[in-house]
Amino acid sequence: MSIFAQRKNAKPGKASAQAQSNLAPYIEQLKPKVAECLSGLEISQLSRPELGLRLGQLVTSEFEKQPNNLNLLERRTLLTELINWVTAQYPKQSAPTQQQSTQVASSAERASVPDLPPAPSSQANAAAVPDQPDPFKIDERRLETKAPITDTVEAAKDAIHAKVMERLDVSAASQLPREELSSQLGEIVSEVLAEEKIRLNGPEQAGVVELMLADMLGLGPLEPLLADEKVTDIMVNGPYQVYVERGGKLELSDIKFRDNDHVVNISRRIVAQIGRRVDETTPLVDARLLDGSRVNIVIPPLAIDGASISIRKFAKKGITLDVMARQGNINEKMAMVLKIAARSRLNILISGGTGSGKTTLLNALSQMIDPGERIVTIEDAAELQLQQPHVVRLETRPANLEGEGAIDMRDLVKNTLRMRPDRIILGEVRGGEAVDMLQAMNTGHDGSLGTIHANRPREGLTRLENMIGLAGINLPAKAVRTQISDAVHMIVQISRMRDGMRRVTHITEIVGMEGEIITTQDLYTFEFEGEDADGNLVGSFKSSGLRPFFAKKAAYFGLEQRLLEAM
Structure with a gap:
């Protein structure tokens, strides 16, 4: 299933086997560039979205040098094929044996394509896989490979948000697992950034994707605060003022929402999880998050300066x-x-x-x-x-x-x-x-x-x-x-x-x-x-x-x- 919204001039079956075969010359032409681009990287450490962002930058750069007649849908298909080729050449293994980790490409492959970088040791792979993944927690291992959410990342996300959402099939996106959605969203983000001539490095593009995923699936700007175990309370006073309590003391965070509608949309997502609603007829709501955290929401007209969200976080570790x-x-x-x-x-x-x-x-x-x-x-x-x-x-x-x-x-x-x-x-x-x-x-x-x-x-x-x-x-x-x-x-x-x-x-x-x-x-x-x-x-x-x-x-x-x- 694809989350890309259908374009009016795109015909059904455009990404058929025949269309993919027409892309074969481009794929073969780009394979050496891909191998060169990924040289020196620990590919198994890259998630599919991060891989897609890097390859998307490469494809955009190469096509600027050599113009072609590929339309947008064909470029997306080309990028997907390149990602699949890399993952096939270098499958992820939870604990590769010594023999597997030292295998090399066949002589025919080596003749046409430079070698991909060697696999990391089994210890590195074992350390990269969390023992018990928590569905409500941001993957800290992945965040360590990215730049922090900076003003540059926030500004880029705000600049492309509307265009990305225009190209997104929301109904299809809601049915995809997070990893697959992240991969396809990364392709759209890469395209829109190129069109808008916004230059970001790989970690920054990955940060944009994370922010947009948080908006789509989670609680948007609040996600990093919910993942921070030192934060016990979160208080949103309108779109531009978010206070937190750490160590018993209140402090103003650097978290901001786009506007008041953004705060209200997050509020509605919270109450929808427990079958309630918040609107002008019911502007006051007590609710809870899926992890048990207590939430109080007040929206306009009662909240004069913008919607208010107060979250008392649920302690994950029981205190005796x-x-x-x-x-x-x-x-x-x-x-x-x-x-x-x-x-x-x-x-x-x-x-x-x-x-x-x-x-x-x-x-x-x-x-x-x-x-x-x-x-x-x-x-x-x-x-x-x-x-x-x-x-x-x-x-x-x-x-x-x-x-x-x-x-x-x-x-x-x-x-x-x-x-x-x-x-x-x-x-x-x-x-x-x-x-x-x-x-x-x-x-x-x-x-x-x-x-x-x-x-x-x-x-x-x-x-x-x-x-x-x-x-x-x-x-x-x-x-x-x-x-x-x-x-x-x-x-x-x-x-x-x-x-x-x-x-x-x-x-x-x-x-x-x-x-x-x-x-x-x-x-x-x-x-x-x-x-x-x-x-x-x-x-x-x-x-x-x-x-x-x-x-x-x-x-x-x-x-x-x-x-x-x-x-």
């Missing part, structure tokens, strides 16, 4: 409490307290601000759940990474264009109670579902977990109380607080501090009630002491030295002694 201790988010004794709390089936709320690391900590805590338990997770956008085998993941659904069919968190919590869960995990508690969650925690679903937006543990309790009031439950304040104190056993407060570091600032127990007030006690706190010469905050995690209120429950699970040692 031990890893958090090594990173300084907590200390080792705090990690032990949290492990024992989760194993002892305490109901735990993780409190913190936006981007503080609540979901990461929730994922780490969930690893303490026994593999034999049935877990039901409820989220607005699925991003939890539970490792247990018996997990049911539920996700809310927005209303359709008629305003019907919405399924919210409260609907899912109510339904979960009929699913015989051992534990319920709420991605975030922020509305009327707080009522049903507390009832579930009070009716045999110990060990449930959730997150809440609040700046301190006491504020988290106040927010829970307000959510119950907003749900239309007419109960006295004391009754509401009693229900909260009975249901929630511990609040873990996590914060992103001004040096970018995320730290657990409180591990707080809910002790009970004194009159109409919920009583708490801090087991661990973080005490700020100053900052070092590099601007990093200095402080320490302090134990209160108090006997944990849940020590008796820990004793039931045989963990009391270890808990007391951790205090």
Whole structure:
């Protein structure tokens, strides 16, 4: 299948066997030039698109020296035949033997065509093949052979984009595997660059092809940011301003979109993957990428300065409490307290601000759940990474264009109670579902977990109380607080501090009630002491030295002694 759009004056069957035979003299004439062009290169290291770009430059250069009557379609066929000839002369081998790597062309071939360069060693080939290719990650091995995406490459891509798309059969392109599409797209890019008299070297042309592939198949300019494991958040503020978070700090990237329509098109591609839409009737959308990254999209007219895309990247490597201790988010004794709390089936709320690391900590805590338990997770956008085998993941659904069919968190919590869960995990508690969650925690679903937006543990309790009031439950304040104190056993407060570091600032127990007030006690706190010469905050995690209120429950699970040692 070819992605080249049919020209009006091109007849069906133009690239037939007869037409190819008519090209034979040109092919034979170019073979020595091709061998000379590729001399000294490790051909097996070149992908088909890169090979096509190099040969395309050669063909264009030779035809400028010696004019001919070949039309555009015939030139494309000629280029394809040359690529096929090179790959046939030099097939790729994952592990060539010594005998294979030392074979030479026959005497007849050597008489007519100069030898192609020798094959690289088997070690080089083995190192060039990744063990487990990731479909959502840019191939770093291939990027190493190219120039970085520079302003020159960006400008060239923008200059030829419209003409390339005119020659592209989009429906055919959508059905091709990436490698084949890349090869054929490389031929079109080479032709258009020659017509526009834009001179780029091979790596730069390969960069143009990569950018156009990202636009066609991926998320365009965002692809390199998604592939960068150091980037945790991506924030697009219109076409010309893209911020990223690295190491807990925001910085302006050099990524740009062509215009606002380009941002909107990428937004539509994101939501289409999960069966949603974004347009003037639904300008606000929560979505997720195929790898689980959370996305929020706002388009005009609500976004005044251009479409906005906010991406919270999905951590590919699961973080444990031990890893958090090594990173300084907590200390080792705090990690032990949290492990024992989760194993002892305490109901735990993780409190913190936006981007503080609540979901990461929730994922780490969930690893303490026994593999034999049935877990039901409820989220607005699925991003939890539970490792247990018996997990049911539920996700809310927005209303359709008629305003019907919405399924919210409260609907899912109510339904979960009929699913015989051992534990319920709420991605975030922020509305009327707080009522049903507390009832579930009070009716045999110990060990449930959730997150809440609040700046301190006491504020988290106040927010829970307000959510119950907003749900239309007419109960006295004391009754509401009693229900909260009975249901929630511990609040873990996590914060992103001004040096970018995320730290657990409180591990707080809910002790009970004194009159109409919920009583708490801090087991661990973080005490700020100053900052070092590099601007990093200095402080320490302090134990209160108090006997944990849940020590008796820990004793039931045989963990009391270890808990007391951790205090």
